[in-house]
Amino acid sequence: MDLYLLEAILNGIMLGGLLALLALGLNLIFGVIDVVWICYAELVMAGMYAIYWLHAVYAWPFLLACVVAIALVALFGLVLHRLIIEPILGSAPINQLLATGGMLFFLQSLATLLFGTDFRNVGIRLPIIELGDIDLSFARLLAFITALVGAAGLYLFLARTYLGTAIRAIAQDREIMGLMGVDQRRIYLITSAIGGGLAGLAACLLVLQYDVHPFIGLTFGPITFMICVLGGLGNMFGGVVAAFVMSQIISIVGYYFSVEISYVLAFVLFIVLILVRPRGILAR
Amino acid sequence: MTDMRMAAGVGLAVLIALPLLLPSYFLHIVIQVLLLGLIYTAWGFMGRFGLVSLGHGAFMGVGAYTSSLLWNLYGVTPWLGIPAGMALAVVLAMVIGYPCFHLRIVGHYFALVTLALGQVVALLIIAGRDITGGSLGMTPNAVGTSWIALQFQDRTQFYFVALALWLAVLGIRAWASRGMRRAALEAIGEDETAAEAAGINVLREKLRVFAISAAITAAGGSVFAQYIMYLNPETVSGVGISLQIVFAAIAGGMYSALGPTVGALLTLTLTESLRVLFGTSFIGAANTIYGILLILFIIFMPRGILGVVERLLELRPRPQAAPAE
Amino acid sequence: MLQVSGLSADYGSFRALFEVSLAVEAGETVAVIGPNGAGKTTLMRVISGMLPPHSGALAFEGRSLAGLAAHRIVELGIAHVPENRRLFPRLTVEENLRMGAYLPSARASFAERLGWAYEHFPRLRERRHQIAGTLSGGEQQMCAIARALMSKPRLLLLDEPSAGLAPLVVQQVFDLVRAIAEEGYTVLIVEQNVRQVLDLVDRAYLLEVGRIALAGSAGELKQSDVIRRSYLGL
Numbered sequence: 001m002d003l004y005l006l007e008a009i010l011n012g013i014m015l016g017g018l019l020a021l022l023a024l025g026l027n028l029i030f031g032v033i034d035v036v037w038i039c040y041a042e043l044v045m046a047g048m049y050a051i052y053w054l055h056a057v058y059a060w061p062f063l064l065a066c067v068v069a070i071a072l073v074a075l076f077g078l079v080l081h082r083l084i085i086e087p088i089l090g091s092a093p094i095n096q097l098l099a100t101g102g103m104l105f106f107l108q109s110l111a112t113l114l115f116g117t118d119f120r121n122v123g124i125r126l127p128i129i130e131l132g133d134i135d136l137s138f139a140r141l142l143a144f145i146t147a148l149v150g151a152a153g154l155y156l157f158l159a160r161t162y163l164g165t166a167i168r169a170i171a172q173d174r175e176i177m178g179l180m181g182v183d184q185r186r187i188y189l190i191t192s193a194i195g196g197g198l199a200g201l202a203a204c205l206l207v208l209q210y211d212v213h214p215f216i217g218l219t220f221g222p223i224t225f226m227i228c229v230l231g232g233l234g235n236m237f238g239g240v241v242a243a244f245v246m247s248q249i250i251s252i253v254g255y256y257f258s259v260e261i262s263y264v265l266a267f268v269l270f271i272v273l274i275l276v277r278p279r280g281i282l283a284r
Numbered sequence: 285m286t287d288m289r290m291a292a293g294v295g296l297a298v299l300i301a302l303p304l305l306l307p308s309y310f311l312h313i314v315i316q317v318l319l320l321g322l323i324y325t326a327w328g329f330m331g332r333f334g335l336v337s338l339g340h341g342a343f344m345g346v347g348a349y350t351s352s353l354l355w356n357l358y359g360v361t362p363w364l365g366i367p368a369g370m371a372l373a374v375v376l377a378m379v380i381g382y383p384c385f386h387l388r389i390v391g392h393y394f395a396l397v398t399l400a401l402g403q404v405v406a407l408l409i410i411a412g413r414d415i416t417g418g419s420l421g422m423t424p425n426a427v428g429t430s431w432i433a434l435q436f437q438d439r440t441q442f443y444f445v446a447l448a449l450w451l452a453v454l455g456i457r458a459w460a461s462r463g464m465r466r467a468a469l470e471a472i473g474e475d476e477t478a479a480e481a482a483g484i485n486v487l488r489e490k491l492r493v494f495a496i497s498a499a500i501t502a503a504g505g506s507v508f509a510q511y512i513m514y515l516n517p518e519t520v521s522g523v524g525i526s527l528q529i530v531f532a533a534i535a536g537g538m539y540s541a542l543g544p545t546v547g548a549l550l551t552l553t554l555t556e557s558l559r560v561l562f563g564t565s566f567i568g569a570a571n572t573i574y575g576i577l578l579i580l581f582i583i584f585m586p587r588g589i590l591g592v593v594e595r596l597l598e599l600r601p602r603p604q605a606a607p608a609e
Numbered sequence: 610m611l612q613v614s615g616l617s618a619d620y621g622s623f624r625a626l627f628e629v630s631l632a633v634e635a636g637e638t639v640a641v642i643g644p645n646g647a648g649k650t651t652l653m654r655v656i657s658g659m660l661p662p663h664s665g666a667l668a669f670e671g672r673s674l675a676g677l678a679a680h681r682i683v684e685l686g687i688a689h690v691p692e693n694r695r696l697f698p699r700l701t702v703e704e705n706l707r708m709g710a711y712l713p714s715a716r717a718s719f720a721e722r723l724g725w726a727y728e729h730f731p732r733l734r735e736r737r738h739q740i741a742g743t744l745s746g747g748e749q750q751m752c753a754i755a756r757a758l759m760s761k762p763r764l765l766l767l768d769e770p771s772a773g774l775a776p777l778v779v780q781q782v783f784d785l786v787r788a789i790a791e792e793g794y795t796v797l798i799v800e801q802n803v804r805q806v807l808d809l810v811d812r813a814y815l816l817e818v819g820r821i822a823l824a825g826s827a828g829e830l831k832q833s834d835v836i837r838r839s840y841l842g843l
Contacts, residue, residue, distance in 0.1 A: 036392050084579055084583070087583045088582065088583055091586075092334070092391060093391055093392045094334070094336050094391050094392050094395060095582050095586070096392070097336070097338075097392045097395050097396075098336070098530065098534065098578065098582050099578070099579050099582040099583060101338070101527055101530065101531075101578060102531070102574070102575045102576065102577070102578030102579035102580075102581075102582065103575060103579060104527070104575070105527055105531070105571050105572075105574050105575030105578060106571075106572055106574075106575025106576055106579070107575070108571065108575075109569070109570070109571030109572035109574075109575060110572050110575075112571075113569060113572060162707065162711055162716060165700070165704055165707055165708060166708065166711060168697075168699075168700065168704075169697045169700060169704075169708055172697045172698055172699055172700070173695055173697055173698075175659070175695075176659075176691055176695045177680075178657075178658060178659065178678060178679025178680045178682075178683070179657060179659070179679055179680075179683060179688070179689050179691065179757075180680075180683070180708045180709060180711045180756075181680050181683035181684060181711045181712040181715075181760065182680055182708075182711050183678070183680045184680075218403075218523055222396075222399060222400055222403055225396060226400075258411060260407045260408075260410050260411035261407075261411055263403070263407055264404050264407045264408055264411065267400040267401075267403045267404045267407070268400075268404060270396075270397075270400045271380070271397050271400050271401065271404075274389060274393055274396065274397050275383045275384065275387055275389065275397075
């Protein structure tokens, strides 16, 4: 086999880890509690900028910058829900999409205002692992492992804890949550914070491999939604599998053709996937 | 009713006289308001009934690039190029719309599909960089003033083209809003299953409105490209323009005829003022404000500015009719 | 135990309850009967906190329930089995029961409560890992009642438990309610099924078009002309 193709496949697997990590937070928000954060990728971008700012500009230790970034984005998720989603929770979900669309606009433009449109790099070079003639990115391996651990952790949390069960329940019947003694508002807020935190976590790993710029959300956002849908909304492990399928497609197609074509294919697949989803979950 | 007619008449007279009244720079803004306004209005055809599209940039791009490429590569006049773009846009709308509507994909899922569509078109334009110029964009070959090429050195002529188009779109909106058709779409927007049960051909109505919306948007995109004499995937088909369409239509008020145009006025004035006041050092400022405004509008003013104004006007006491003797 | 005085409430834009007053003493089983649209479900929802009242007083064990959110009212010891069961359709039977025990006080004794529930509802134990949405109507009703009892409430509100169930199943459900009442639970049950419920309860109220039309012991109501003619078809 062509060695470069093999490398593409392997790095595709590693990219899968990254995409899986990205999908975790969105799967929780969009897949489990059924709230639409179209600006999810921009939350990740915010995390990336936070790390860049703290580490590359203010020379904080990288790990500290990461922890702070995760906390910040978690807080942002909480605020996003409280101020924007909560007032419109009862109306059509399209409103959530539009309102968070406004947030998407806002975050992109704010980033442009604050940092300009150039690409910023955190300046960390993680080692490349060499397996014979093939180069593997250590950063991607790290992302891969984090994604698996994250998916497992989230799955256990949702399946085995009271809070997790409540989170799963709230999208199924919000109205009677109070009758279970559950403060539904708290559930949404906690879940939003966790979702934001997961976005921050993804940012930590993304920033090791990609330069951040205000429009980076546009490259990752739609793919992330697509992975959630493909893997089954709310299915953490499904999301991981879907991420790997998608990353392989992007990697291999990108290798043979061009980056743009690989994404075109990805988006076309997205459209096909939404069409193919079982009817019952659709017309709400 | 006669009040409305008189107001419309006066408005029309003012619009026609505008080139005489306004300096060239402002006329430039007005032309853009009209062209973008008609695109936003076309978006509103669908939006007001719950079919929110986040990918209308796709149709704009298809229209603009089709007519411009046909002109640049084959010397085909925009008078043919624009309809070609419209036809292509309609085909695209059907290809996406048919499976979506047949499978009852609505609301935010439909929005996500259109978002993906917008991305696909933008990426294809970039990928075809050998022909389209990719991200760097392209310019239609300039030939000075020519009706065949739909290019005019004098802004005034373009103004009337834009005005005519804008009025035509308003006319289409009025025609489409008449009686049964509008009632059918409203019913579909409220409860599809009930509408279907009442005998409304949901699929056909939705496809129809989608096609009309796509066609007009494509036409608007083409003419806009002709006017600005430059196109690139970001300005005529990216996510940015798609979201801007949505924002302007909602902010102005997509439930009223003039709402989206008011939205265009709002966004253009905002962008221009910011550019004049702060120069290019504040790129991104406009969108930051759009973002916040969109959020505020969705939460507090889902019917947009015009919606609020209309509601205020309705609250004015009506003059009492004289009692019959 | 439960004191409702002069309660008025709206359902959407119209008034559903007009100055309703009733009382439930500890250990009693009381029914509120009446036709469709009488306001019975609205009454339940106001008591459990799902719906805010327009005016009137609501007190539980001397404590006013005014302005309390539903999840606080559950903490006080009132459990509501809503109309149409309202199980979480994609959770399993056991997960639904777990939700019933969400309160910190209930969590502590979850294992014990679960054992109690499976003892009284053996069919649920068989189906403990089955997805709730796939249960039969009767099983769902059992599960919903069991879920409400997981928090060891002092007052159980049952909203139309017989709705949509076959007569034989209704009998089973009512037998269950009787067994629960005999264990000492206080039950307020709202029902359209007059005949069977009057055999179950100590006292009853007749609610018609938002007002209490009749009140008395079950025996008295069974003898009343109004009831016999309009609701028992005699």
